[in-house]
Amino acid sequence: MLSKRVLAIKPSPTLAIDAKAKTLKQQGVDILNFAPGEPDFDTPSNIKNFAIKAINDGYTKYCPASGTPELKSAIIEKFKRDNGLDYAQNEIIVSCGAKHSLFNLFQAVIDDGDEIIIPSPFWVSYPDMVIIAGGKPVIISADDKTGFKITAQQIKNAITAKTKAIIINSPSNPTGAVYTAKELQDIAQICIEKNILIIADDIYEKLVYDDFKFTSIASVSQKAKENAIVVNGLSKAYAMTGWRIGYAAGNKDIIAGMAKIQSQSTSNPTSISLKAAVEALNGEQNSVEMMRKEFEKRRNFIVDSLNSIKGITCAKPSGAFYVFPNVTSLIGKTLKGKKISSDMDLADYLLEEAKIAIVPGSAFGAQGYIRFSYATSLDNIKKGMERLKNAVSD
Numbered sequence: 001m002l003s004k005r006v007l008a009i010k011p012s013p014t015l016a017i018d019a020k021a022k023t024l025k026q027q028g029v030d031i032l033n034f035a036p037g038e039p040d041f042d043t044p045s046n047i048k049n050f051a052i053k054a055i056n057d058g059y060t061k062y063c064p065a066s067g068t069p070e071l072k073s074a075i076i077e078k079f080k081r082d083n084g085l086d087y088a089q090n091e092i093i094v095s096c097g098a099k100h101s102l103f104n105l106f107q108a109v110i111d112d113g114d115e116i117i118i119p120s121p122f123w124v125s126y127p128d129m130v131i132i133a134g135g136k137p138v139i140i141s142a143d144d145k146t147g148f149k150i151t152a153q154q155i156k157n158a159i160t161a162k163t164k165a166i167i168i169n170s171p172s173n174p175t176g177a178v179y180t181a182k183e184l185q186d187i188a189q190i191c192i193e194k195n196i197l198i199i200a201d202d203i204y205e206k207l208v209y210d211d212f213k214f215t216s217i218a219s220v221s222q223k224a225k226e227n228a229i230v231v232n233g234l235s236k237a238y239a240m241t242g243w244r245i246g247y248a249a250g251n252k253d254i255i256a257g258m259a260k261i262q263s264q265s266t267s268n269p270t271s272i273s274l275k276a277a278v279e280a281l282n283g284e285q286n287s288v289e290m291m292r293k294e295f296e297k298r299r300n301f302i303v304d305s306l307n308s309i310k311g312i313t314c315a316k317p318s319g320a321f322y323v324f325p326n327v328t329s330l331i332g333k334t335l336k337g338k339k340i341s342s343d344m345d346l347a348d349y350l351l352e353e354a355k356i357a358i359v360p361g362s363a364f365g366a367q368g369y370i371r372f373s374y375a376t377s378l379d380n381i382k383k384g385m386e387r388l389k390n391a392v393s394d
Contacts, residue, residue: 176317
């Protein structure tokens with residue numbers, strides 16, 4: 001009874017592991033959960049208060065399907081302020097999270113057989129969303145030796161007559177890698193020459209460290225802007241994962257196509273969340289910097305801790321709130337009587353033995369790695385690193 005498209009995809013492994021960890025926790029097991037990509041901070045109070053006011057004011061009816069003019073204006077100002085990019089109202093769509101914006105985008109631009117270039121390690125949902133739209137994911141691999149970043153030459157080598165678009169996620173989930181302005185310029189130039197659509201997933205843009213300057217690939221040139229759809233949202237920077245507000249900006253015809261699809265599926269994002277999003281973008285930003293600084297402290301600690309454990313090496317990421325350590329030295333070993341034949345085996349072992357929930361690198365297209373989210377307290381990270389060390393020690 002199920003369609004071929006449903007049978008061709010798999011559930012999100014990160015959500016599945018997170019659900020398993022939460023189930024164990026509800027059963028009384030002391031699980032330290034490093035799986036979810038969700039800030040552990042509460043949504044800032046000014047944003048919550050704005051939403052409460054919207055409810056009390058009766059702002060509870062249908063809104064324009066692609067977002068309110070008020071929020072689109074706030075998004076336009078955000079792009080000018082943060083990225084030096086100018087967009088019009090008809091070049092903006094607001095969706096139920098950045099994931100929803102991406103889904104709509106793939107549905108709007110992909111025809112059957114179109115190839116979409118996806119750098120690996122990749123966010124788990126990219127390939128399956130491409131497949132649902134009838135496209136073919138074309139994976140380009142990078143590893144810790146290259147800082148988990150692909151090159152313009154790799155892209156050039158992967159382009160065929162069927163190539164429609166490339167996804168650039170910087171800062172990256174799962175690696176935290178961030179592309180420099182020069183690297184993005186080189187990538188954009190290839191895409192412009194070959195008329196390849198650039199899909200820029202900038203959801204982690206506010207979370208960069210060591211004075212690294214974030215650059216959106218759409219801002220490297222006017223032609224890059226014309227050739228790019230920028231996807232962003234409020235989940236990560238403003239700790240608003242449950243509010244479900246994402247947005248995209250770019251070519252008005254593509255945005256109109258996305259809006260058409262959205263009008264036939266979800267219609268508008270939640271009215272209360274739309275109001276709260278205006279305050280998030282227009283209001284004071286001190287809470288964003290507070291969270292960023294705390295994430296940076298946690299990153300420094302977890303990277304040092306991982307590199308002190310025999311059999312594990314971990315590059316220091318420049319952004320997001322993930323580390324992606326190399327555990328290939330542990331593959332093939334027997335730990336406390338359990339044979340570790342893959343990163344998936346290691347993830348299962350750590351959940352059972354150390355009561356640590358992590359995501360195996362194979363879920364992100366990169367076997368031999370594991371992902372830790374450090375969007376949890378420093379105390380939890382310290383406990384987790386101690387448990388990890390004990391679990392993998394000879």
